Amino acid sequence: MAKSGQERKNIQPGMEVDIVLKQDQRTGKTTRGIVKDLLTKSPNHPHGIKVRLQDGQVGRVKVIIESS
Template identity: 80%
Template sequence: MAGNGKIRSDVKPGLEVDIVLKQDQRTGKTTRGIVKDLLTNSPQHPHGIKVRLQDGQVGRVQNIIGPVSL
């Protein structure tokens, strides 16, 4: 269930994803976390769907890792 995070219907709360935080956009450094909220309303976005992670960090999805492994 890997995806690139540019299509909103692919991104769901509870998925593990890699995001790029606003301050990391120049370097492209990614942060991994679990999606809490989807912040992009459009069906797709060229730079990735904006999400809030469970720890409160906000960024655009670069990779969908998949369902959280327990």
């Protein structure tokens, strides 16, 4: 069961997530990567917490990939 990417407390650096990049917001295409920084300061955000991935891409978290 994947956690929501709308709550900041669910996301930490090093986690694997699916994000939607700014240019992909219309299509909803997701990009998978490892969180480097959390950019949203508020405890939650209706469109997902904004993060920077280790490869430098920035987007809003849609799905947190649960490590098994």
